[in-house]
Amino acid sequence: MTEIADTARPKLPRGVRLTHNEAQGGWLLLAPERVFKADAVSAEILKRCTGEASLAEIVDDLAKAFAGAPRERIHADVLTLIGGLVEKRLMEVG
Amino acid sequence: MTTNGTALPAPLGLLAELTHRCPLGCPYCSNPLALDKRDDELDTATWGRVFKEAAALGVLQVHLSGGEPAARRDLVDIVRAARDSGLYGNLITSAVGLTTQTLTALADAGLDHVQISIQDSEEASADHIAGYDGASKRKRALAAEVVKLGLPLTVNMVVHRANIARVAEMVDLALSLGATRVEIAHVQYYGWALKNRAALMPTRAQVERAVTQVEALREAHRGRIVIDAVVPDYYARFPKPCVGGWGRRSLNVTPAGKVLPCHAAEVIPGLEFWNVREHSLAEIWRSSPAFNAFRGSDWMQEPCRSCAMKEKDFGGCRCQAFLIAGDARAADPVCHLSPQHGLVQELAGVAIDEPYRYRHS
Numbered sequence: 001m002t003e004i005a006d007t008a009r010p011k012l013p014r015g016v017r018l019t020h021n022e023a024q025g026g027w028l029l030l031a032p033e034r035v036f037k038a039d040a041v042s043a044e045i046l047k048r049c050t051g052e053a054s055l056a057e058i059v060d061d062l063a064k065a066f067a068g069a070p071r072e073r074i075h076a077d078v079l080t081l082i083g084g085l086v087e088k089r090l091m092e093v094g
Numbered sequence: 095m096t097t098n099g100t101a102l103p104a105p106l107g108l109l110a111e112l113t114h115r116c117p118l119g120c121p122y123c124s125n126p127l128a129l130d131k132r133d134d135e136l137d138t139a140t141w142g143r144v145f146k147e148a149a150a151l152g153v154l155q156v157h158l159s160g161g162e163p164a165a166r167r168d169l170v171d172i173v174r175a176a177r178d179s180g181l182y183g184n185l186i187t188s189a190v191g192l193t194t195q196t197l198t199a200l201a202d203a204g205l206d207h208v209q210i211s212i213q214d215s216e217e218a219s220a221d222h223i224a225g226y227d228g229a230s231k232r233k234r235a236l237a238a239e240v241v242k243l244g245l246p247l248t249v250n251m252v253v254h255r256a257n258i259a260r261v262a263e264m265v266d267l268a269l270s271l272g273a274t275r276v277e278i279a280h281v282q283y284y285g286w287a288l289k290n291r292a293a294l295m296p297t298r299a300q301v302e303r304a305v306t307q308v309e310a311l312r313e314a315h316r317g318r319i320v321i322d323a324v325v326p327d328y329y330a331r332f333p334k335p336c337v338g339g340w341g342r343r344s345l346n347v348t349p350a351g352k353v354l355p356c357h358a359a360e361v362i363p364g365l366e367f368w369n370v371r372e373h374s375l376a377e378i379w380r381s382s383p384a385f386n387a388f389r390g391s392d393w394m395q396e397p398c399r400s401c402a403m404k405e406k407d408f409g410g411c412r413c414q415a416f417l418i419a420g421d422a423r424a425a426d427p428v429c430h431l432s433p434q435h436g437l438v439q440e441l442a443g444v445a446i447d448e449p450y451r452y453r454h455s
């Protein structure tokens with residue numbers, strides 16, 4: 001798994017788009033010749049990957065939005081999702 | 095609307111064959127042997143309507159293909175219409191006949207992704223396979239422009255007997271061009287490829303080596319480039335879940351507006367295809383006889399009917415069942431349970447070094 005620093009600013013690159021589609025049952029990540037279903041939590045993470053917020057800020061923001069969920073747990077979820085996408089070349093961590 | 099008691103699924107992808115015109119003559123072209131003429135092609139406005147109807151049906155991605163899509167002078171307008179409909183636009187191009195100027199306009203119009211075909215890592219061989227001198231140079235130059243514009247690039251490499259030994263070199267080439275994704279696609283024998291089967295067919299030893307190499311390359315390049323592979327059908331023991339199941343995930347609109355469940359479906363006799371000139375895409379998806387012909391599992395025969403895999407591989411490919419077993423309702427003979435599986439194994443062993451029969455209009 002790729003190491004991602006707290007200061008990294010994850011960003012969906014051109015050609016990777018988060019979209020909501022009723023007919024397909026919710027949130028989806030559109031990528032070159034593939035489509036990934038995104039659950040509600042993943043969608044909340046991906047919405048924040050704009051290249052502006054740092055990883056730490058994204059986790060803080062999510063901890064606020066999901067009051068009650070432990071920060072470490074959110075941090076781990078974010079790393080798993082973003083790390084997996086980096087490996088597939090579907091996320092930039094500048 | 096239900097088929098066999100289950101809700102009709104929403105399609106995910108639309109393959110828009112904008113034209114059958116193409117400067118290349120690749121002997122494995124998946125276009126039909128009888129190509130649509132330019133005068134019969136759908137106009138810009140009709141494609142725009144089709145994209146809107148597709149998006150309303152749930153389609154997320156449109157694959158703008160051909161032939162060579164850049165042969166259409168209205169390609170930029172078509173791409174803009176796709177984007178305006180909310181679709182993810184994927185351009186599948188030979189890169190020959192596509193200028194940097196047009197490419198820039200396509201990027202500005204909201205194109206999401208570009209896929210360029212490359213015939214071989216060795217230029218002379220690549221040009222020979224494409225039947226076009228200088229094709230390879232142009233493709234490499236245009237690939238660089240795609241990356242420069244910030245668009246994601248996939249390199250598509252169709253492998254067969256003449257280039258299968260260079261899978262590693264082809265992946266290296268894709269990396270050096272800046273692609274984030276490469277498709278290693280073994281030829282599938284439909285259309286022109288079927289006509290050239292003996293000239294294209296690799297040996298079992300070649301296929302086994304290539305499959306092992308792809309696995310190793312995937313590991314070696316993890317995080318740098320995604321390697322997707324289309325498996326060599328004739329050497330398989332299980333059939334592919336062709337197009338994710340007939341009438342379940344995708345539609346294909348031909349240059350003249352006919353809507354097919356898959357690009358090869360016209361080879362199956364007796365199917366009635368509807369045209370976007372006469373019907374909306376939603377009507378076609380729901381009610382066209384061709385789409386309903388092989389939905390669900392009621393049409394299946396043995397060994398499919400009682401098979402545990404029938405909801406996973408859907409009996410394989412209907413076109414292949416017809417082309418090899420002579421019956422579109424039979425099991426795909428690629429399956430080891432098919433009574434005709436021996437035929438596939440025999441055909442896989444037929445490799446004849448004869449000149450390619452190049453695709454021509």
